[in-house]
Amino acid sequence: MKKKLFIPGPVEVSADVFAAMSSPMIGHRMPEYAQLHASVTGQLQTLLHTQEPVFLSTSSAFGIMEGAVRNLVQKRCANFGNGAFSAKWHDVTKRCGLEADLFSAEWGQPITPELVDEALSSGKYDAMTLVHNETSTGVMSPLASIAEVVKKYPEVSFIVDTVSSMTAVPIDFSVLGLDVCLAGVQKAFGLPPGLAVCAVSRKALDKAKTTPNRGYYFDFEEFEINDLKHNTPSTPCISLIYGMDAQLKKMFTEGLQNRYERHACMAKMTRDWVISQGFEIFAAEGYASQTLTSVLNSRNVDLEKIKKQAGERGFAMDNGYGKIKNKTFRIPHMADMTAADMQEYFAVLEELMPPQK
Ligand SMILES: *Cc1c(COP(=O)(O)O)cnc(C)c1O
Numbered sequence: 455m456k457k458k459l460f461i462p463g464p465v466e467v468s469a470d471v472f473a474a475m476s477s478p479m480i481g482h483r484m485p486e487y488a489q490l491h492a493s494v495t496g497q498l499q500t501l502l503h504t505q506e507p508v509f510l511s512t513s514s515a516f517g518i519m520e521g522a523v524r525n526l527v528q529k530r531c532a533n534f535g536n537g538a539f540s541a542k543w544h545d546v547t548k549r550c551g552l553e554a555d556l557f558s559a560e561w562g563q564p565i566t567p568e569l570v571d572e573a574l575s576s577g578k579y580d581a582m583t584l585v586h587n588e589t590s591t592g593v594m595s596p597l598a599s600i601a602e603v604v605k606k607y608p609e610v611s612f613i614v615d616t617v618s619s620m621t622a623v624p625i626d627f628s629v630l631g632l633d634v635c636l637a638g639v640q641k642a643f644g645l646p647p648g649l650a651v652c653a654v655s656r657k658a659l660d661k662a663k664t665t666p667n668r669g670y671y672f673d674f675e676e677f678e679i680n681d682l683k684h685n686t687p688s689t690p691c692i693s694l695i696y697g698m699d700a701q702l703k704k705m706f707t708e709g710l711q712n713r714y715e716r717h718a719c720m721a722k723m724t725r726d727w728v729i730s731q732g733f734e735i736f737a738a739e740g741y742a743s744q745t746l747t748s749v750l751n752s753r754n755v756d757l758e759k760i761k762k763q764a765g766e767r768g769f770a771m772d773n774g775y776g777k778i779k780n781k782t783f784r785i786p787h788m789a790d791m792t793a794a795d796m797q798e799y800f801a802v803l804e805e806l807m808p809p810q811k
Contacts, residue, residue, distance in 0.1 A: 455768060456768065457765060457768055457769060457770040458768055458769050458770065459770045460764075460769055460770055460771055460772065460785065460786060460799050461770050461771070461772040461784075461786065462589050462618065462641065462745075462746045462772060462784050462786040462788070463589065463617075463618065463638075463640050463641040463647075463786070464640035464641075464646065464647050465640065465641060465644055465786060465788060465789045465790075465791070466644070466789070466790060466791070467644060467645060467646055467697075467790075468644065468790050470700060470704070471644070471645060471697045471700055471701050472697070473700075474696045474697050474699065474700035474701075475646075475693045475694065475696050475697040476693070477693070477696045479692065479693075480692060482685065482686065482689055482690055482692060483685070487684075487685070487692065488683065488684035488685060489684070490692075490695055490696065490699060491510065491681075491684040491685060491686070491690075491695070492684040493699050494510065494695055494698050494699050494702065495507070495508045495509075495510065495681065495684070497699075497702040497703070497706065498651055498653070498702070499653075500706075501620075501621065501625075501702070501705070501710070502620075502625055502626070502627040502635060502653050503624075503625075503626045503627060503628060503629065504626075504627035504628045504653055505628070506627065506628065506653055506654060506655050506656060507653070507654060507659075507677075507678060507681050508651055508652065508653045508654075509651070509652045509653075509654065509674075509677040509678075509681055509686075510649065510650075510651060510686055510690055510695060510698075511649070511650040511651070511652055511672065511677075512648065512649060512686070512688070512689070512690045512691045512694075513648075513649075513650050513671075513672075514638050514640075514647060514648070514650060515615065515617045515636065515637065515638030515650050516542075516546065517650060517671075517672060518636045518650045518652045518672060519543055519546060519583075519615060519636065520546050520550060520672065521652075521668075521669075521671070521672025521673075521674070522583070522613045522634045522636060522652070522672075523543075523546070523547045523550055523552055523554075523581065523583065523613070524550050524552075524665070524667070524668045524669055524672060525658070525661075525662040525665055525668045525672070525673065525674045526580075526581045526611040526613060526633065526634070526658055526661060526662060526665065527547065527550075527552045527553070527554070527580065527581045527611075527665075528580055528581075528661075528664070528665055529553070529578070529579065529580040529581075530552075530553040530554065530555070530578050530579050530580065530581075531547050531552055531553065531554040531555075531579060531580075531581045531582065531583065532554070532555055532557055532570075532573045532574065532578075532579040532581070532582040532583075532610075533547055533554055533555070533556050533557070533582070533583045534556075534557050534558075534559075534565045534569065534570065534573075534582065534583065534584050534585075535556050535557065535558045535559070535585075536558065536559040536560070536561060536562075536563055536564065536565050536585075536588055536591065536593060536595070537561055537585070537588035537589075537590040537591040537593065537776075538588075538590035538591075538775055538776040538777075539585050539588060539589060539590055539615065539617070540565075540583070540584070540585035540588060540615075541556065541558070543583050543585065543615070544556040544583075547583070551667075555573075555578075555579075557569055557570075557573045561590070561591050561777070561778060562591055562593060562736050562737055562738055562748075563593065563738050563741070564593050564594070564595040564596060564738060564741040565584060565595040565600065566595075566596070566600075567596065567599045567600050567602065567603040570582070570584075570600050570603050570604065571603045571606075574603075574604070574606075574607045574610055579607075579610055580609055580610060580611065581610060581611040581613060582604070582610055582611070582612060582613065583613045583614075583615070584597075584600065584612075584613070584614050584615070585614075585615040585617075586614055586615060586616045586619050586625075587616065587617070587618045587619035587743050587744075587745060588743075589617065589618040589641070589743075589746060589775070589784075590748075590775040590776055590778070591736060591737065591748050591778070591782075592735075592736055592737050592742060592743045592746050592747050592748030592784060593736075593737045593738070593741050593742070593743060593748075594619065594623075594737075594741055594742070594743045594744060595741070596741070597614070597625070597630065598630065601630040601631055601632070604631065605631055611633040611634070611657075611658055611661065612631065612632050612633045612634070613633060613634040613636075614632050614634065614635050614636070615636055615637070616635055616636065616637050617636070617637045617638045617641055617642075618641040618642055618743070618745050618746065618788065619637075619642060619743075619744070619745060620635070620637040620642055620643070620651075621637075621642045621643055621705060621713065621789075622642045622713070622714065622717040622744055622745045622788055622789075623714055623717065623744050623745075624710070624714060627653050627655075628655075632653070632655065633654065633655045633657060633658035634652060634653070634654050634655075634658060635652070635653045636650060636651065636652040636653075637650065637651055637652075638650045639651065639694070639698060641745070641788060641789070642745055642788045642789055643698070643701060643789065644701060644788070644789030644790045645694065645697050645698060645701055646694060646697065648691050648694050649690075649691050649694045649695065649698065652677075654674055654677075654678075658674070659674055659675070659678055662674040662675060663675050670687075671687070671688070673687070716792070716793075717744045717745060717787065717788065718744055719793060720787035720791060720792070720793060720796055721742070721743070721744045721745070721747065721787055723793060723796055724747045724785050724787050724796060725742060725747055727796075727800050728747060728749050728785075731753075731803075731804070731807065731810065732752070732753055732810045732811075733749045733750060733751070733752050733753060734749070734750040734752045735747065735748070735749065735750065736748035736749060736750045736778070736782050744787075745786065745787060745788035746784050746785060746786040746787060746788065747784065747785045747787070748774075748778075748782050748783075748784050749782055749783050749784070749785065750781070750782055751774075751780065751781055751782055751783060753807075753808075753810070755807055755808060757773040757774070757780045757783050758773060758780065760773075760803070760806045760807065761773045763806050764802055764803070764806060767802055767806075769799060769802050771783070771803075772784040772785070772786070785799070
C-alpha cells in the first residue's frame with residue numbers, strides 16, 4: 455500500500471515533478487543538457503542570492519559533505535555537533551584521514567556563536583563544518599549570528615549543511631560569507647533522493663586547488679571546469695535534474711517569500727498542536743526548526759504501536775532518530791506540504807494516541 459510520507463526525508467514528491475523526470479533521455483555532452491544544467495544552476499544562484507557557482511553532485515548529501523572536507527581541510531577541521539548528522543560529519547572527516555576535533559552541544563541545543571568563537575580562536579583550524587538544521591533533533595542553529603563570528607576568521611573555510619533547510623528559509627550565501635553551502639534534494643527540495651547541490655565561494659575554489667589528496671569524484675576543480683561549460687565531471691542523474699528544474703520553477707511561481715511563510719506557518723501550527731496534545735517540543739526554546747518538529751514523548755505513548763497503526767492507515771510516521779528514537783518523534787513540515795496536509799496528519803495521530811489524562 456502506498457503510504458503518504460510524514461517522515462523527514464525522503465518526502466512526498468508531486469506528480470508534476472515525476473512527469474518532468476520522465477522527459478526523454480539526453481546525453482550529458484549534448485547541448486540540450488547544457489541548457490538544462492544552466493537553467494537549474496541559475497535558479498539555484500537566485501535562490502541562494504549568489505553569483506558563485508552551484509555544483510550538481512550525483513550523490514546523496516554525504517557524498518558532497520565528504521567532498522567538502524576533502525577539498526578544504528589542509529590543517530585541521532572543527533566539526534560542530536549537536537545531533538546525529540553533525541556528529542557523523544566528524545566521523546566522516548576523520549575517516550578521510552583528516553585532522554579534526556568535535557565541538558559538541560547537547561542534543562536539543564543549538565550550536566551557538568560563542569562555542570564557534572571559542573573553538574576558532576585557538577587558531578588551530580582552517581575549516582569548520584556546521585549543520586544548519588539538525589534533522590535528528592529538530593534544532594535550527596542561528597546561522598546569521600554564527601556567520602558574524604566566523605567573519606573574524608578569514609583563514610577558516612566555512613562549510614554548511616543546509617540539507618533540511620535550503621528552500622524553506624532564506625539563505626543568503628554571499629552575505630553570510632559561506633564557503634560551501636550544500637543540500638541533498640530529498641528533504642526541503644521535495645525531490646526523490648540521488649542529487650546534491652553545493653554552492654562554493656571563489657576563495658574556497660582557489661584553496662581547493664592547493665589541497666592534496668582530494669580525490670576525483672568530488673574534486674571542486676573538476677566540478678568548476680565542467681560547470682563553466684554547464685556540465686558535470688561524470689554522468690549526472692539527468693532525470694532528477696529535469697525534476698529539479700521543474701521543482702525550482704514551481705518555487706519561483708509560488709514566490710520564495712510565500713514559500714518561507716508557508717513553512718513558518720506550518721511550523722507554528724505543528725508546535726501549537728504538539729502543546730495542545732500534552733507533549734513538549736524537544737528543541738531548546740527559540741531554536742525549533744522551521745522544517746520539522748521533534749516532539750518529546752513526555753506522555754510516554756507507545757510510538758512503535760502508533761507508527762504501525764498509522765502505517766495501516768496509509769501514513770508513514772517517524773518515531774525518532776538515533777539515541778532519541780521513541781523518546782521523541784518527528785513531524786516534518788517541509789517541501790510541498792501544506793497546512794491541510796498537517797491537519798490531515800494531526801487527525802490521524804489524535805485518533806491513534808491514547809486519551810490525554
Ligand atoms: C538527511 C540528512 C543528511 C544525510 O543525507 P544523505 O542524503 O542520506 O546523505 C545530512 N545532513 C542532514 C542535516 C540531513 O537531514
